[in-house]
Amino acid sequence: MPGNRAVIYKGPGDVAVETIDYPSLELKDGPGVNPANVGRQIPHGAILKVVASNICGSDQHMVRGRTTAPSGLALGHEITGEVAEVGRDVEFIKVGDLVSVPFNIACGRCINCKEGKTGVCLNVNPDRPGSAYGYVDMGGWVGGQAEYALVPYADWNLLKFPDKDQALEKIRDLAMLSDIFPTGYHGAVTAGVGTGSTVYVAGAGPVGLAAATAAFLLGAAVVIVADLQKERLEQARSFGCETIDVSEGDPKDQVEQILGVPEVDCAIDAVGFEAHGHGTDAQTERPATVLNTVMDVTRAGGAVGIPGLYVTGDPGAIDEAAKTGSLSIRLGLGWAKSLSFMTGQCPVMRYNRQLMQAILHDRTQIAKNVNATVIPLDEAPQGYNQFDQGAARKYVLDPHGLIK
Structure with a gap:
């Protein structure tokens, strides 16, 4: 043996x-x-x-x-x-x-x-x-x-x-x-990506890059990938993605600079529970930031795919609520925009x-x-x-x- x-x-x-x-x-x-x-x-x-x-x-x-x-x-x-x-x-x-x-x-x-x-x-x-x-x-x-x-x-x-x-x-x-390829694809499918879609992908790690690849495979017209790491954003640009450095400010404003409007058809959270803030908050952990951002940048009636990992036990979380996976999510915003959500393992x-x-x-x-x-x-x-x-x-x- x-x-x-x-x-x-x-x-x-x-x-x-x-x-x-x-x-x-x-x-x-x-x-x-x-x-x-x-x-x-x-x-x-x-x-x-x-x-x-x-x-x-x-x-x-x-x-x-x-x-x-x-x-x-x-x-x-x-x-x-x-x-x-x-x-x-x-x-x-x-x-x-x-x-x-x-x-x-x-x-x-x-x-x-x-x-x-x-x-x-x-x-x-x-x-x-x-x-x-x-x-x-x-x-x-x-x-x-x-x-x-x-x-x-x-x-x-x-x-x-x-x-x-x-x-x-x-x-x-x-x-x-x-x-990662099925997981990214699942994020794109559950976000409703199709021919001609405009897509926002939060996170340029491997799952985010796989989600961007899947979005193109599904026929997306524009895929915008957001991250803090410049090397990862360069990797996204290498196969045709538009990119946003969220340390430079509100993603919604940067989406508007790319598309002419501040919203996309579909959004994917490929970051998960160790998310950081944007702009001046970019070096601070803000676990609900990405979830709130993808709701903010998705047009009314759209959908959000969430392949990013969220857990029920996080001993290193920034506050007691987050240690049990309780985050300050703007559910009212999602409700008001009639957004659809899909979470969980692919x-x-x-x-x-x-x-x-x-x-x-x-x-x-x-x-x-x-x-x-x-x-x-x-x-x-x-x-x-x-x-x-x-x-x-x-x-x-x-x-x-x-x-x-």
């Missing part, structure tokens, strides 16, 4: 690559594992040799100490891999298949899964609806920033690439299917097959747009540090040196 090394959360600001157990078809006790999940048998699961596993902004929230994640948690929910072993109940997925793993863990059997709401599966997390690999309060499924990873309900969850050689040639792009399986086809047939360049940067597993701590400093990159971990 081969060994297994993984990226481990040690405490605020500290991650390390350490040896952990090789996966088995049983969920064992460990950091973050819900006691009700310990001993759970996984005959429907598959063990993957990880080809690519990405560092995500959601991981960064934990590493900053902004969640209740326990020390020792193996990180990583963006997984692409080759099937190394299957359980006795797996029928269609075969050893040797190259697959994408939706970050949502879903059973395929509950009412939510049957309705396509795989982000809130009822059977995989005893704490609450919805689960993910290597994430706080998500049931304790071991993360995939590792050499090997376990995926339950393999026939249901895994997206097999039809041509393995072609997939390896496009692996940087296909690695984005596990989370149901990845709703989009990943179609986006795979767009990648394989050269209809999008998601890896280029998010500046996918491949690094060895051992360099994960440096990747986390550089990402935390605002690097305009999407770090892709390559545990086995398989990415050309």
